[in-house]
Amino acid sequence: MTEKIETILETRNVKLWYGQKEALHGIDLDFAKKGITALIGPSGSGKSTYLRAINRMHDLEDNVTVTGSFNLMGKDIYAPTMDTVDLRKKVGMVFQQPNPFPFSIYDNVAFGLRIAGVKDKKVLDQAVEESLKAASIWEEVKDDLNKSALGLSGGQQQRVSIARVLATKPDLLLLDEPTSALDPVSAHNIEETLLSLRDQYAMIIVTHSLSQASRIADKTVFFLNGNMVEAGDTRKIFLEPDKQETADYISGRFG
Amino acid sequence: MRRLFDEELADLDTSFTEMGEQVAKIIQSAVQSFITHDREGAHKIIDHDYKINEREAALEKKSFEMIALYQPVTTDLREIVTILKAVSVLERMGDQARNIATSTIRVKGTKHMKDVEQQLGEMGELVASMVSEVMAYYVKNDALGAENIATKNHQLSNAAAQVRTDSVDGMKEDSELVDSAADYLVIAGYIKRIGDYTTDIAEWIVYKRTGKIIELNPGYNYFI
Amino acid sequence: MTDKSQELKPVSEFIPETAPERYIYDMDESKHEIALSTENLQVRYGDKLSLSEGDLRFERYKITSLIGASGSGKSTFLRSLNRMNDDVANVTGNIWYRGLDINSKDIDVYEMRRHIGMVFQRPNPFAKSIYDNITFPLTRRGKYTKAELDEIVETTLKQAALWDQVKDELNKSALSLSGGQAQRLVIARALALKPDILLLDEPSSALDPISSAKFEDTLLELKKDYTIIIVTHNMQQAARISDYTAFFNQGKVIEYDLTRKIFTRPKVELTNDYISGNFG
Numbered sequence: 001m002t003e004k005i006e007t008i009l010e011t012r013n014v015k016l017w018y019g020q021k022e023a024l025h026g027i028d029l030d031f032a033k034k035g036i037t038a039l040i041g042p043s044g045s046g047k048s049t050y051l052r053a054i055n056r057m058h059d060l061e062d063n064v065t066v067t068g069s070f071n072l073m074g075k076d077i078y079a080p081t082m083d084t085v086d087l088r089k090k091v092g093m094v095f096q097q098p099n100p101f102p103f104s105i106y107d108n109v110a111f112g113l114r115i116a117g118v119k120d121k122k123v124l125d126q127a128v129e130e131s132l133k134a135a136s137i138w139e140e141v142k143d144d145l146n147k148s149a150l151g152l153s154g155g156q157q158q159r160v161s162i163a164r165v166l167a168t169k170p171d172l173l174l175l176d177e178p179t180s181a182l183d184p185v186s187a188h189n190i191e192e193t194l195l196s197l198r199d200q201y202a203m204i205i206v207t208h209s210l211s212q213a214s215r216i217a218d219k220t221v222f223f224l225n226g227n228m229v230e231a232g233d234t235r236k237i238f239l240e241p242d243k244q245e246t247a248d249y250i251s252g253r254f255g
Numbered sequence: 256m257r258r259l260f261d262e263e264l265a266d267l268d269t270s271f272t273e274m275g276e277q278v279a280k281i282i283q284s285a286v287q288s289f290i291t292h293d294r295e296g297a298h299k300i301i302d303h304d305y306k307i308n309e310r311e312a313a314l315e316k317k318s319f320e321m322i323a324l325y326q327p328v329t330t331d332l333r334e335i336v337t338i339l340k341a342v343s344v345l346e347r348m349g350d351q352a353r354n355i356a357t358s359t360i361r362v363k364g365t366k367h368m369k370d371v372e373q374q375l376g377e378m379g380e381l382v383a384s385m386v387s388e389v390m391a392y393y394v395k396n397d398a399l400g401a402e403n404i405a406t407k408n409h410q411l412s413n414a415a416a417q418v419r420t421d422s423v424d425g426m427k428e429d430s431e432l433v434d435s436a437a438d439y440l441v442i443a444g445y446i447k448r449i450g451d452y453t454t455d456i457a458e459w460i461v462y463k464r465t466g467k468i469i470e471l472n473p474g475y476n477y478f479i
Numbered sequence: 480m481t482d483k484s485q486e487l488k489p490v491s492e493f494i495p496e497t498a499p500e501r502y503i504y505d506m507d508e509s510k511h512e513i514a515l516s517t518e519n520l521q522v523r524y525g526d527k528l529s530l531s532e533g534d535l536r537f538e539r540y541k542i543t544s545l546i547g548a549s550g551s552g553k554s555t556f557l558r559s560l561n562r563m564n565d566d567v568a569n570v571t572g573n574i575w576y577r578g579l580d581i582n583s584k585d586i587d588v589y590e591m592r593r594h595i596g597m598v599f600q601r602p603n604p605f606a607k608s609i610y611d612n613i614t615f616p617l618t619r620r621g622k623y624t625k626a627e628l629d630e631i632v633e634t635t636l637k638q639a640a641l642w643d644q645v646k647d648e649l650n651k652s653a654l655s656l657s658g659g660q661a662q663r664l665v666i667a668r669a670l671a672l673k674p675d676i677l678l679l680d681e682p683s684s685a686l687d688p689i690s691s692a693k694f695e696d697t698l699l700e701l702k703k704d705y706t707i708i709i710v711t712h713n714m715q716q717a718a719r720i721s722d723y724t725a726f727f728n729q730g731k732v733i734e735y736d737l738t739r740k741i742f743t744r745p746k747v748e749l750t751n752d753y754i755s756g757n758f759g
Contacts (some may be wrong), residue, residue, distance in 0.1 A: 043687040044659065153551070180684065183549035183712050185758045195259060208687050211715065213260065214324040238323050254689040258756060326715065327740050333753050402490045465493040466744040 005032040008172055008202045009054070014057070014068035016049055024051050025226045026068065031172070036194060036203045038213035038234070039061075041223035041249070047206050052221070053172050054204070055091040056084050067098075073171065089116065091150040092165030096177040100149035101163075105132075105141050108149045108160055112168040127167050134200075135163035136193040155186025159193055171225030173197075179212065191216050210250060214238045224247045260325045261436045264334060267317055268394075269309070271338050275390035276308045278345045278352070278381045282412045282449060285352040288377025289359045289371040289442055297359035300352060307349035312346065317447065330463075341393070341456045347478040348386065348452050351445045358442060364435030371439050372422050378414045385453045398464035401457035405471040411450040418443040495746075502746040504736045505721070506536040513575075514539040514676055514706040515560065515595075518574035518604055520582075522555050522564060529568070530730045533604070537676075537723075542698060542707045544717035547727030547753070556727065559680050562588050576676075578704050582736065584628060588626075589706045600681040602661030603670075606652035607679040609645050613671045614655045625746035631671050639667035640697045659690025670701075679709040684715065695720050714754055718742045726750045 009031040016024040023045045031037055039047040049058075056077065058064040068096050070077035078088060089112060100108050109119075109128045118124060128145070132138040137159040140154070150221060158178060175194075179187035194203060195216055207213050213220050214234060220246070221231040230237065230246045241247050248254070281300055288296035318339045321327065327335060385407050386418075394400040422436040454472040462468050483649065501554040506513065515537045521531040529714040530552040537543050540667050545553040554596060558564050562581070565588070581591050581656055587722070614628045623631075636642040645656075653664055662682060669677060680699075683691040691713075698707060698720055711717050717724050718738060725735040725747075734741065734750040745751045 042689045184714065184753075184756070185548040188756060188758045210688060211326055234326065235320060239320060249688075251694055252688065254692050258754075328714075328718070329745060330753050332743075397488050398494060400685050461493070465490070467493045469488070469490065469493070472605050 007031060008033045008073060010071045011054075011070075012069045012071075014050065014053065014066070014070065016046075016067075017065040017244055019063045023226050024053075029221060029228060029231060030151055031202055031204060033202055034199060035218040036198050036205060036216055037221060038217035039088050039204060039221040040208075040213050041229075042209060042254075044225075045109045045223040046219075046226040047223040049226075051204060051206050052093075053178055054172070054174055055093055056082075057090050057093070059084060060223050085115070089168040089173045089219060090170055091174060092168065092170040093174045093176065094158070094161050094165055094178050096153055098161050100152070102148065102150055102161055104146045106153070107147045107186055108143040109163045109166060109167050115169065117137045124246055128163075130161040131167040132160075134197060135159045136189070136196060137163060153186065155182050155189050158182065158186070158190055162193060164188075166201075171202065173201050173203040175203060177206055177208060180208060188210070197200050210252075222249060224249070258328065260321070260331065263317075263321055264331065267314065267321070267335070267338060270310070270314055270317075272312065272341060272390050272394055274307070274345055275386060275393070277308060277310070278348050279386040279390070281349060281352045282355075282386060283379055283383035284410065285382075286353040286376060286442070286446065289355055289362075290379075291304065292359070292362065294360050299354040301360075304349055304353045307346055311342045312348040329466075333463045333466060337393075337421045337459045340459050344452050344455050344459075348449050349451075351449050355442055355445050358438055358445075362435070362438055364438065366429070366431045366433070368439070369374075369419070369434050370434060371418055371436070374414060374418050374421070375439060375442055375446070378411060378443065380416070381411055381414070382453070383452060384445050384451045385411070389453045389456045389460070391465075393460050396460070396464055398461045398479060401460040402471065404453050404457040408450045408454050408472060411447060413420035415443045415447045441453050484748050498748050499613065499746055500733075500749075501731070502734045503534065503732060503738065506538060508536075513537065513538075515708075516575045517556075517560075518575065520556070520559060520570070520571040520574065522552075522559055522567040523571075524567065528730065530559070533730060535725060535735055537706060537708060539703070539706050541704055541722040542702050542720055543708060543719035543723040543725065544708045545725050545727060546712075546714060546717050548758075550729075551727035552730040553710050553727040554680055555730075556732075557680055557708060558597075559704065560676075560678055560708065561597055562586075565596065570687045584703040592674075593672045594674055595676045595678060596664050596672055597670035597680065598662075598669050598682050600659060601685055602665050602691065603666050604656070604661050606654055608650045609656070609664060610649040610702075611651050613668050615670065617671055631669075635667040635670040637663075637671055638697075638701060639663040640693060640700065641667060644709075658692070659740075660694060660739050662690070662694060664684060666701075674705070676706045676708065678708065681710055681712060684712055691716070714756075726753060728753070 008029045012029055013027050014024055014027040015022060027050055039051060041047045046140045052058055054077065054207055055071065058066060066078065075082065088125045100112065107130055109131050110124045113124060113127055129138065132141060137156060140156060149157060151161060179190050182190065192211065196202065203215065219231065220234045220237040222237065222243055229241045230241055237246060238250055241250065281303065284296060302322065312466045318335050321335055385404060389401065389404050404441050418439055425432045426436045451472055458469055458471050491541050513536045517535050520530065521528060545557060547553045555564065558569050564570050572582065573580045605615060606613060608630055616621055617631065633642060636645065641660060646659060646737060653661065656664060683694045686694060695716065701707065709721065721738045723735065725740040726733050726739045726741065728749055734745055734747045741750065742754060745754065
């Protein structure tokens with residue numbers, strides 16, 4: 001992952017403190033313009049903390065300090081001039097629990113564009129359709145766009161959440177355990193959706209499911225105790241990792 | 256909805272059946288070059304053996320990867336295990352073809368037994384067709400068909416026994432035939448081994464289909 | 480190599496003519512001790528039949544996994560086993576436990592739940608100390624000396640593999656525990672009531688793989704003394720820890736068998752597809 005080709009995001013020496021406690025100890029990672037990168041590691045390893053730092057979710061918490069550089073296609077994510085609303089349009093986040101707004105499916109997907117000032121009905125219609133298609137849920141909801149998103153199943157809600165993020169045409173999708181609250185069939189549908197998007201988007205997914213990482217990710221990064229232990233092609237990480245810690249974690253040999 | 260796994264499994268399957276076809280062809284040409292005393296052809300077979308070995312290694316690597324990445328169960332797992340076991344059988348068949356080619360190059364006798372060479376040619380045709388056939392059963396997942404391979408292997412054994420009798424008779428009658436006839440015995444043995452290997456693959460096809468490990472080649476344990 | 484003389488079975492004997500649509504393992508009562516069994520169990524939410532035909536027998540001191548997609552009826556089934564559905568659904572049929580039908584009206588549900596305890600998906604410790612979390616349900620319903628309570632706390636925390644981590648801070652709030660620790664505390668709390676059967680509803684889906692592995696170790700320890708029935712979405716977990724597995728689909732038990740059979744050679748096509756992740 002250190003090759004200098006077509007990266008969308010490069011982070012260098014990223015450190016993060018909760019108060020006095022250093023939770024990330026200098027993370028260097030590059031992410032390619034396209035494809036899925038899985039961040040794996042036990043709870044408290046720093047993978048989610050790192051993911052959230054990428055779209056400045058920690059801004060909302062007191063007492064959190066972030067240092068180091070986040071270079072998003074030439075722009076510093078933490079620059080004082082960076083508008084976080086703009087940032088989150090470019091770097092969208094999908095959470096563990098599907099979190100549709102209590103609006104219609106249509107309004108959920110159009111939400112980000114309306115915030116950005118888009119009023120033209122035709123533009124919105126088109127964006128909603130395209131996003132729902134990209135999230136592989138158009139066929140299931142196209143006749144119910146005005147129904148509440150809360151009436152959908154968990155898996156469908158999660159795909160609407162993905163469509164909502166895609167509507168603002170992000171460069172990078174962050175996914176924080178997007179299937180851990182779902183049953184295997186719904187989780188499978190989400191995985192299919194992510195696989196269909198991987199030729200067009202860069203995606204970073206935090207997952208506790210090693211089998212999910214091995215099934216869908218092009219690259220895998222292993223975090224432990226706030227350090228990035230190993231990053232590389234998923235095949236390599238799962239078949240012949242360089243580090244013993246990685247091998248132990250992948251094989252379920254937990255101390 | 257197709258799983259990524261299915262696509263990789265389909266590729267693995269294709270690569271495996273191609274390897275089977277390659278091996279069937281090589282066996283046929285190895286026997287042909289022996290009975291036509293074609294040393295050049297035999298050299299080509301030896302030179303190409305590494306390709307079979309490479310294909311085996313590539314298929315094994317891919318199978319390990321798929322097991323590690325997808326943790327397959329039941330039918331998916333049985334299919335991969337079947338390929339893993341069957342590729343090493345195919346590779347050993349390739350080794351036998353190579354042995355036949357080596358004998359062709361080393362052959363010393365100048366006087367031959369046409370009728371025995373014809374019998375060996377027929378054995379070569381038969382065993383190559385068994386290899387193609389067992390690969391077809393694999394593709395069709397046809398466990399009942401795979402059982403037929405055992406019958407054909409029985410025919411092959413009988414043919415080998417005939418070659419043995421005729422070669423021994425020939426040696427008794429004419430000592431100038433000893434060099435050639437000794438080779439005939441060895442070649443018949445190689446071909447017979449290949450026949451036994453096809454029943455091994457047939458057993459794995461039955462396993463893939465039913466999950467049962469069975470024996471289709473009970474005891475014809477003579478070398479030829 | 481087998482001997483030439485050995486009779487060979489034709490391959491056709493191994494290939495069933497038609498695959499069954501359902502298969503329920505017929506547990507022989509003379510060979511297996513049955514801890515719990517259901518008969519004609521049906522669950523209706525209003526007019527809607529959510530679960531039918533779930534006749535299962537659960538073996539004592541074994542772990543049985545219930546698997547299936549959301550809405551397949553597995554959680555509904557599990558919750559019915561200790562009458563958690565009484566208020567929301569109409570549950571008919573019999574649930575046999577020690578010769579009693581615990582689904583009958585005469586049963587004291589609270590007393591029954593002392594025998595058949597439930598642990599939920601999200602660890603739900605009370606906002607009390609670790610110690611009180613375990614003793615609270617006991618002292619509310621009976622009289623115990625301090626020494627008795629101390630012993631129960633220690634025993635159950637040991638059984639739940641949590642004692643070593645918390646023994647010096649039993650008075651700390653249970654809410655300060657990590658997810659995996661909280662889950663084990665909730666199990667200790669359930670064990671304190673000395674149940675016979677433990678029902679677990681997706682107990683480790685909120686845990687990371689390390690906590691989940693420790694939790695699985697705990698269950699394997701516990702099955703020496705308890706009969707465990709567990710709903711899980713994690714098929715590898717079911718394969719790793721359970722002796723029996725039941726696959727649910729659309730309100731029915733499709734296949735119930737030994738776990739090693741389900742995960743190597745399931746008899747029903749639908750089961751094969753589900754456990755292979757083939758959700759077409």
